[in-house]
Amino acid sequence: MKIAIAGAGAMGSRLGLMLHQSGNEVILIDRWPAHIEAIRNNGLIANFNGKEIVEAIPIYSPEEVIKSNIQADLIIALTKANQLDGMFQAINSIITEQTHVLCLLNGLGHEDVLEKYVPKKNILFGITMWTAGLDGPGHVTLLGDGEIELENLEPEGEAFAKEVVAVFKDAKLNPTYSSNVRYSIWRKACVNGTLNGLCTILDCNIAGLGEQQPTNDMVRTIVAEFSAVAEKEGIELDQEEVNQHIQATYDPDNIGLHYPSMYQDLIKNHRLTEIDYINGAVWKKGQKYDIPTPYCAFLTQLIHSKEGLLAAK
Numbered sequence: 001m002k003i004a005i006a007g008a009g010a011m012g013s014r015l016g017l018m019l020h021q022s023g024n025e026v027i028l029i030d031r032w033p034a035h036i037e038a039i040r041n042n043g044l045i046a047n048f049n050g051k052e053i054v055e056a057i058p059i060y061s062p063e064e065v066i067k068s069n070i071q072a073d074l075i076i077a078l079t080k081a082n083q084l085d086g087m088f089q090a091i092n093s094i095i096t097e098q099t100h101v102l103c104l105l106n107g108l109g110h111e112d113v114l115e116k117y118v119p120k121k122n123i124l125f126g127i128t129m130w131t132a133g134l135d136g137p138g139h140v141t142l143l144g145d146g147e148i149e150l151e152n153l154e155p156e157g158e159a160f161a162k163e164v165v166a167v168f169k170d171a172k173l174n175p176t177y178s179s180n181v182r183y184s185i186w187r188k189a190c191v192n193g194t195l196n197g198l199c200t201i202l203d204c205n206i207a208g209l210g211e212q213q214p215t216n217d218m219v220r221t222i223v224a225e226f227s228a229v230a231e232k233e234g235i236e237l238d239q240e241e242v243n244q245h246i247q248a249t250y251d252p253d254n255i256g257l258h259y260p261s262m263y264q265d266l267i268k269n270h271r272l273t274e275i276d277y278i279n280g281a282v283w284k285k286g287q288k289y290d291i292p293t294p295y296c297a298f299l300t301q302l303i304h305s306k307e308g309l310l311a312a313k
């Protein structure tokens, strides 16, 4: 399959690398000049479960992609949430009636962005449990195992979505064709909407969060707010199961010792966060449906304040 990775940072590099290794015609699209130059000169260098591997994958800036009118059967969106619109604005002219787009970003509301550029019948959504770290230009760390769940937005997209599942299976990405990816997106958003913002503001790892009774109470309240808003969008979250799923992450043998990605982005690297697409999205949707979401609103504003204090970019 001809696959373009729109946003070849940490996760884009993982998918690009694994799909290229399994014989697909992959290109990476990114706007970071040093990253482009490093991959062109030396290939994409990865610590792949402790072993260094080098994969020579073509990489282009959005301007180069447009100039060469490079086409793809599938574009996999893997920018940060606040960068998605900019990316699709930049590569809009290569999207045809045949191009499918798979969105694997964390967070909510991305269909509102993608539907501006891609026919709805060609949009697929997914969630991924794979992880990846960007060490510097052209270098990534890809540890552990993961899974991907995906589904088409419209019934017409089913055959193509199943083709993508088969391609991902060959690439050992452990995919499943989902029967309700919107439920899974909301369930994952609950995890991100509690662990990410709270660990970032409280300056603690996930186990630390779990040790405090007040934070346990906050987690339950935030999940209840997500659940009330999700219900208005036709998703009935099983709150008890979601809370148990979050509690399981506190275990140091699970991911308890880990600092969530928002913590790493904001506190360590002073980068803007995806909060507007997680708690901020629930706050905004809550206003639309007249559902109070005070904890999501407060957490969103705290994170934005911290972004300001750290002059995050």
Ligand code: NAD
Binding pocket: 006, 007, 008, 009, 010, 011, 012, 029, 030, 031, 032, 062, 078, 079, 080, 081, 083, 084, 086, 087, 088, 090, 104, 105, 106, 107, 128, 129, 130, 131, 132, 133, 134, 261, 274
């Ligand atoms: P990242 O910041 O490492 O990568 C994003 C890349 O997109 C960057 O290299 C950036 O230069 C590029 N980009 C952004 N806007 C662009 C534009 N207009 N034109 C060209 N390039 C552009 O981010 P990431 O960690 O890979 O995360 C991507 C998404 O995947 C996020 O939604 C994140 O929450 C989700 N996710 C990440 C992980 C992980 O372990 N990193 C795991 C699961 C889900």
